[in-house]
Amino acid sequence: MMKQIKFEDYMKKLDEKLQKYFPSSFHPGEEALFKPIDLFNVPPKEAEEYKFKAIKYVFKHHYENNSFYRKFCKENNVTPDDIKSIEDFNKIPLIPDKFFKTYPAGKEFAMWLATIYTGEIPQIKVKNNDSYDDIINKFNSAGLEISYSSGTSGRHTFIPRDRRTFYNAEYAIAKSIITMVYPVWDYNSYGYLMMPNPFKTNVFAGKVCRVYFDVIKDVKVALDRELTTDMIQAAMQNNLKGRIIRFAMQRENKKMISRIINWLKEHHEKGDKISMVGAPFILYFVMEELEKNGEYLEFGDGSAIVTGGGWKIYEDKRIPVKEFRAKVERVLGIPHQNCLDLYGMVEGNGWMIHCPEGHYLHVPTTYYHAMVVDENGEEVAYGEKGRFAFLDGLATSYPGFIISGDEVRMYEECPACNRPTPVLEPEVKRAKGDEMRGCAEEMRRVLAMDLSR
Numbered sequence: 006m007m008k009q010i011k012f013e014d015y016m017k018k019l020d021e022k023l024q025k026y027f028p029s030s031f032h033p034g035e036e037a038l039f040k041p042i043d044l045f046n047v048p049p050k051e052a053e054e055y056k057f058k059a060i061k062y063v064f065k066h067h068y069e070n071n072s073f074y075r076k077f078c079k080e081n082n083v084t085p086d087d088i089k090s091i092e093d094f095n096k097i098p099l100i101p102d103k104f105f106k107t108y109p110a111g112k113e114f115a116m117w118l119a120t121i122y123t124g125e126i127p128q129i130k131v132k133n134n135d136s137y138d139d140i141i142n143k144f145n146s147a148g149l150e151i152s153y154s155s156g157t158s159g160r161h162t163f164i165p166r167d168r169r170t171f172y173n174a175e176y177a178i179a180k181s182i183i184t185m186v187y188p189v190w191d192y193n194s195y196g197y198l199m200m201p202n203p204f205k206t207n208v209f210a211g212k213v214c215r216v217y218f219d220v221i222k223d224v225k226v227a228l229d230r231e232l233t234t235d236m237i238q239a240a241m242q243n244n245l246k247g248r249i250i251r252f253a254m255q256r257e258n259k260k261m262i263s264r265i266i267n268w269l270k271e272h273h274e275k276g277d278k279i280s281m282v283g284a285p286f287i288l289y290f291v292m293e294e295l296e297k298n299g300e301y302l303e304f305g306d307g308s309a310i311v312t313g314g315g316w317k318i319y320e321d322k323r324i325p326v327k328e329f330r331a332k333v334e335r336v337l338g339i340p341h342q343n344c345l346d347l348y349g350m351v352e353g354n355g356w357m358i359h360c361p362e363g364h365y366l367h368v369p370t371t372y373y374h375a376m377v378v379d380e381n382g383e384e385v386a387y388g389e390k391g392r393f394a395f396l397d398g399l400a401t402s403y404p405g406f407i408i409s410g411d412e413v414r415m416y417e418e419c420p421a422c423n424r425p426t427p428v429l430e431p432e433v434k435r436a437k438g439d440e441m442r443g444c445a446e447e448m449r450r451v452l453a454m455d456l457s458r
């Protein structure tokens with residue numbers, strides 16, 4: 006059994022490591038993120054106070070500083086004065102996630118980003134033949150952190166975060182994970198990121214993992230090459246060009262699997278603690294290979310696996326999360342309590358994460374307001390199926406009031422633990438008719454895992 010560090014000390018250490026993510030002064034959403042020690046264990050009354058201030062503040066901010074969103078509010082007959090309590094949150098107009106895919110090309114793309122952006126976007130010089138990446142990189146050199154994700158249609162979802170909002174997203178993901186895996190996280194352990202290199206991509210799910218490098222002494226990266234919108238766009242599609250790109254990636258992904266296996270064996274031999282973070286299908290193929298060769302490792306309860314981005318393993322096959330955890334336990338010797346899944350998306354800065362007790366996705370309640378809505382945008386009762394929607398108190402550079410294409414059920418209480426937050430069912434799926442997306446799916450297609458079958 007591990008010597009148990011006190012939770013307060015454990016979290017204090019995290020804040021020491023993440024000092025650079027602290028803003029010089031807090032807006033109400035940041036108070037609600039940085040101040041509570043345990044984001045998933047704030048007494049409901051206190052959480053509601055944080056949340057009301059955070060959402061009210063950010064709604065007023067976008068209403069006043071974003072003319073596109075203000076117009077949208079006027080069409081819906083809502084002003085900040087109408088938001089008097091949490092009961093009024095359902096009046097805040099929600100933007101369908103599809104909206105962030107309706108971008109034009111070239112110079113107009115830069116203008117489109119400026120329209121979504123709240124406040125003054127930095128000035129950049131756009132050339133006629135600039136690609137999406139060229140334009141994003143110019144904005145990002147000027148201080149923004151624009152990122153995107155893709156769907157099977159090949160369209161991207163571009164979200165213009167400023168650095169402050171991006172830092173909040175990074176701090177939030179680290180805090181959510183490290184809180185839930187208590188007391189397992191060890192800053193002196195070794196990490197493997199099953200994602201594109203955060204420093205060489207604008208893919209949100211990759212980029213947001215930069216913070217991983219700040220909370221652990223050594224991180225290796227699964228996919229080190231630069232990833233561009235053009236390449237992802239082609240790979241996401243099931244046409245000839247997509248197949249050619251995927252074919253070219255096939256050798257690379259085989260090498261990747263054997264690199265990860267060597268890394269695992271090396272640290273297993275030395276008795277090191279490890280963590281692996283990222284797309285589950287990569288670890289799935291690693292474990293398949295180990296098992297095929299009759300190799301079983303015993304990392305034990307000081308190591309952790311954190312997955313995110315979806316459970317599709319092959320074009321036509323998903324792996325049940327439970328089965329995945331059993332495999333982790335069997336092949337790597339890491340107990341299922343240390344194998345948690347995370348649910349988030351490029352449009353938001355809130356992270357839903359499994360509790361170790363029952364693997365339900367806990368929703369943060371201080372800076373983030375989650376809802377489940379039907380086709381007309383009306384909220385459904387707890388336990389009923391609908392689309393996941395949220396109000397995000399951390400997004401100050403774009404209006405983070407969003408209806409997603411994900412189908413969920415939310416419960417008022419966790420069936421498995423005592424944390425006082427609502428939960429989503431352990432697995433989130435896309436709503437019927439919505440294109441497949443998710444960071445794991447993006448990686449899976451780029452790496453052409455199907456071909457190695």
Ligand SMILES: [Zn+2]
Nearest residue numbers: 360419421422
């Ligand atoms: Zn729970």
